[in-house]
Amino acid sequence: MRWWTLTTTLFGATAFLAQAAPQDKVAAKPGGDDGKQLTFSVRGTHKGKPIPKDEIKIKPYTFSRSRPGGGLQVWPDDEEVKTSRHKKVKRANPTANSANWCGSVQTTPSTHQVEVVHAYYQQPSCTLRSGVTTYPQAVAPWVGIDGDSSTASLLQSGTVCYINNSTGVSSHEAWWQWVPAAAYTITSLTVSPGDWIEVTINTTSATSGEITITNLNTATAYYVSINSGPSLARVNADWVVERPYYGSSLSGFPEFSDVWFDDCYATRTSGGALGILGAKQYQIPGLCASQEYDNQSQVSWSL
């Protein structure tokens, strides 16, 4: 196995540029370098064989701090999921509005911490939403740990569909972030709309873990090992489609094809596991809704 080690400074320049959006629950703290280092190593495989180190390409990404927010609401009883997969499903999950999160969050007591969170989904296509004056437009599905009831840090990995503002052309990338450290994108992992992406985040402690992100269509997997991350409470398991920040502002949110997270589960340090059943559903008003489908699946869709 070949490993490539990179080091970046925690609280890096891009990490805290965002202002808290009105719906954010907790104001983002301004930066301040505490001198800690986030060290990680990356390896990759293609069809099970190691990818040579010089073919593994990683660069810092420009996402900024990522937060949900908003008060609890009750999903109307007569609301229906409007997707091709199923036309009539009613769920009574608690819901909450957010400026930037659309998806499911499970919360577990600190005596039953989240150890592993998993899902796969098909990379959405995205197209410019007309009438939107905020650029660029981007949509980012991911799975992660924390960031909701525990806002000190958030370990997350997924993909993004990003629309180039000047050309209108969308591009697709895989990335991970251990907030508040900066995000990274794996530029050597090709992602196309419709590809099945599998993400597993496996923590070995509050500050260490391994992210596996696999493009199942190309049989290419990347493994990111981190040993000194910002301490996680490990009380939230997240399956989210995000309207990301780029630098200091929320991106425009494009229209995108439905994102079904499948085989969703979170294992816990105490044993036992969580699925989607009963998860809180974050919605981005006017832009994105999400719904539990069953214990393994949830869908987030463009409004």
Ligand SMILES: *[C@@H]1O[C@H](CO)[C@@H](O)[C@H](O)[C@H]1NC(C)=O
């Ligand atoms: C957008 O596309 C143009 C033309 O291909 C390119 O020069 C530019 O770098 C792209 N912008 C971004 C942010 O990728």
Ligand SMILES: *[C@@H]1O[C@H](CO)[C@@H](O)[C@H](O)[C@H]1NC(C)=O
């Ligand atoms: C992005 O494109 C829109 C539409 O062409 C334009 O109004 C806007 O000023 C552009 N924004 C940036 C940052 O280039």
Ligand SMILES: *[C@@H]1O[C@H](CO)[C@@H](O)[C@H](O)[C@H]1NC(C)=O
């Ligand atoms: C998580 O990591 C542990 C320790 O390396 C390993 O035993 C376990 O199989 C992993 N679980 C998953 C779901 O990858």
Ligand SMILES: *[C@@H]1O[C@H](CO)[C@@H](O)[C@H](O)[C@H]1NC(C)=O
């Ligand atoms: C929901 O899924 C989790 C994770 O797979 C599982 O442990 C749990 O038993 C399931 N709950 C029900 C009610 O099926």
